Amino acid sequence: xxxxxxxxxxxxxxxxxxxxxxxxxxxxxxxxxxxxxxxxxxxxxxxxxxxxxxxxxxxxxxxxxxxxxxxxxxxxxxxxxxxxxxxxxxxxxxxxxxxxxxxxxxxxxxxxxxxxxxxxxxxxxxxxxxxxxxxxxxxxxxxxxxxxxxxxxxxxxxxxxxxxxxxxxxxxxxxxxxxxxxxxxxxxxxxxxxxxxxxxxxxxxxxxxxxxxxxxxxxxxxxxxxxxxxxxxxxxxxxxxxxxxxxxxxxxxxxxxxxxxxxxxxxxxxxxxxxxxxxxxxxxxxxxxxxxxxxxxxxxxxxxxxxxxxxxxxxxxxxxxxxxxxxxxxxxxxxxxxxxxxxxxxxxxxxxxxxxxxxxxxxxxxxxxxx
Amino acid sequence: xxxxxxxxxxxxxxxxxxxxxxxxxxxxxxxxxxxxxxxxxxxxxxxxxxxxxxxxxxxxxxxxxxxxxxxxxxxxxxxxxxxxxxxxxxxx
Numbered sequence: 001x002x003x004x005x006x007x008x009x010x011x012x013x014x015x016x017x018x019x020x021x022x023x024x025x026x027x028x029x030x031x032x033x034x035x036x037x038x039x040x041x042x043x044x045x046x047x048x049x050x051x052x053x054x055x056x057x058x059x060x061x062x063x064x065x066x067x068x069x070x071x072x073x074x075x076x077x078x079x080x081x082x083x084x085x086x087x088x089x090x091x092x093x094x095x096x097x098x099x100x101x102x103x104x105x106x107x108x109x110x111x112x113x114x115x116x117x118x119x120x121x122x123x124x125x126x127x128x129x130x131x132x133x134x135x136x137x138x139x140x141x142x143x144x145x146x147x148x149x150x151x152x153x154x155x156x157x158x159x160x161x162x163x164x165x166x167x168x169x170x171x172x173x174x175x176x177x178x179x180x181x182x183x184x185x186x187x188x189x190x191x192x193x194x195x196x197x198x199x200x201x202x203x204x205x206x207x208x209x210x211x212x213x214x215x216x217x218x219x220x221x222x223x224x225x226x227x228x229x230x231x232x233x234x235x236x237x238x239x240x241x242x243x244x245x246x247x248x249x250x251x252x253x254x255x256x257x258x259x260x261x262x263x264x265x266x267x268x269x270x271x272x273x274x275x276x277x278x279x280x281x282x283x284x285x286x287x288x289x290x291x292x293x294x295x296x297x298x299x300x301x302x303x304x305x306x307x308x309x310x311x312x313x314x315x316x317x318x319x320x321x322x323x324x325x326x327x328x329x330x331x332x333x334x335x336x337x338x339x340x341x342x343x344x345x346x347x348x349x350x351x352x353x354x355x356x357x358x359x360x361x362x363x364x365x366x367x368x369x370x371x
Numbered sequence: 372x373x374x375x376x377x378x379x380x381x382x383x384x385x386x387x388x389x390x391x392x393x394x395x396x397x398x399x400x401x402x403x404x405x406x407x408x409x410x411x412x413x414x415x416x417x418x419x420x421x422x423x424x425x426x427x428x429x430x431x432x433x434x435x436x437x438x439x440x441x442x443x444x445x446x447x448x449x450x451x452x453x454x455x456x457x458x459x460x461x462x463x
Contacts, residue, residue, distance in 0.1 A: 057397060057399060058399065058402075058404065083389065083390055083393060085389075085399040085404070087401065087402075109385050109401075110385045110401045146385075147385045148383070148384050148385020149384070149385075176383055176384065176458040218456060219372065222458040
């Protein structure tokens with residue numbers, strides 16, 4: 001028996017895979033969607049209306065870089081006309097003050113600005129571009145408007161030592177919210193995992209710093225952080241459960257339950273040009289596949305936590321065990337937790353015993369641009 | 372920290388109520404939406420930067436005249452404080 005289907009609350013709209021940055025931990029799939037296959041403005045407007053009718057409250061515009069779409073202003077206007085909250089996550093370029101004014105006038109509610117480090121040099125290494133100075137300018141422009149500003153720092157082994165500088169930079173800019181998100185290991189980050197995973201010691205130290213900042217800034221800046229789940233005892237409730245809260249539309253209109261679901265073998269995804277968002281959400285094989293508890297292995301189906309973490313992340317289960325229907329192996333109860341522990345042992349051993357010079361670090365694999 | 376009664380709460384930048392025409396009213400904010408009903412909606416609708424907390428308390432005490440007035444004030448102060456910590460409100 002299938003559980004009753006709830007309606008999604010958030011639409012993640014991946015408007016394009018084009019991006020001026022080339023981050024080594026990009027959450028986009030390794031196979032990027034070409035520009036020629038991107039949805040038109042009119043199709044996005046229809047998707048946004050269908051999302052609102054389905055009960056979605058918020059549209060999160062992302063990419064790639066959403067600013068790479070020249071019609072972003074029209075798309076945001078369409079989101080507001082449909083009654084949605086309009087949020088975008090961006091690297092802050094290409095953008096000037098005039099275009100920002102237009103986005104705000106179109107109804108943009110929330111501007112999330114990503115940072116790759118506390119200063120230009122670190123940011124350049126991880127993103128393959130010089131963008132830090134532009135981001136500082138953009139933050140100042142955003143603050144002149146009455147819209148929400150969130151700073152989003154992506155943190156990992158190679159920039160964790162800058163955490164206190166990142167907090168200081170945050171205080172100087174003064175947004176309403178800041179997110180410190182440890183890299184999660186999918187897509188490009190999975191390919192670069194050996195260089196990105198922090199050691200246990202680094203992680204503990206970073207959590208101490210973040211907890212203190214959270215306390216100190218309470219009531220001024222809301223501090224949120226995401227821990228790398230390889231170190232967790234239980235898996236994260238990925239996307240709030242498969243097909244429960246979030247619906248994601250790719251640049252070409254394919255509809256997915258999460259960013260990374262196209263790594264899963266044997267899945268077919270339906271497209272907004274062929275069926276309505278409601279039909280896809282309620283009936284498509286991809287959304288039914290891991291919805292509810294019927295698909296779960298016994299360990300999860302009989303677990304008290306099944307309604308808290310929903311068996312964890314399907315993509316992670318597949319990437320680490322080659323079985324998308326396995327318990328997420330970061331779970332300490334999983335028979336396959338050993339896979340994760342072995343990775344952590346390597347990271348902690350090599351970094352503790354042989355700092356810097358000993359073995360050369362593997363080379364970064366930079367994310368390119370799609371055709 | 373409990374806010375002073377003379378402060379005027381105002382929804383923070385990027386936080387707003389959804390349209391009146393929608394079936395249920397929610398407070399929309401970055402990465403979150405808060406369902407509002409009865410008293411919470413009455414309170415948030417008055418967080419416009421012109422009502423003082425004192426005025427909001429007086430209004431709600433009138434609307435919910437069967438409730439203990441002191442308790443109404445306490446609940447409102449607690450609610451406003453939580454919204455402010457979520458950065459959904461500024462006290463002006």
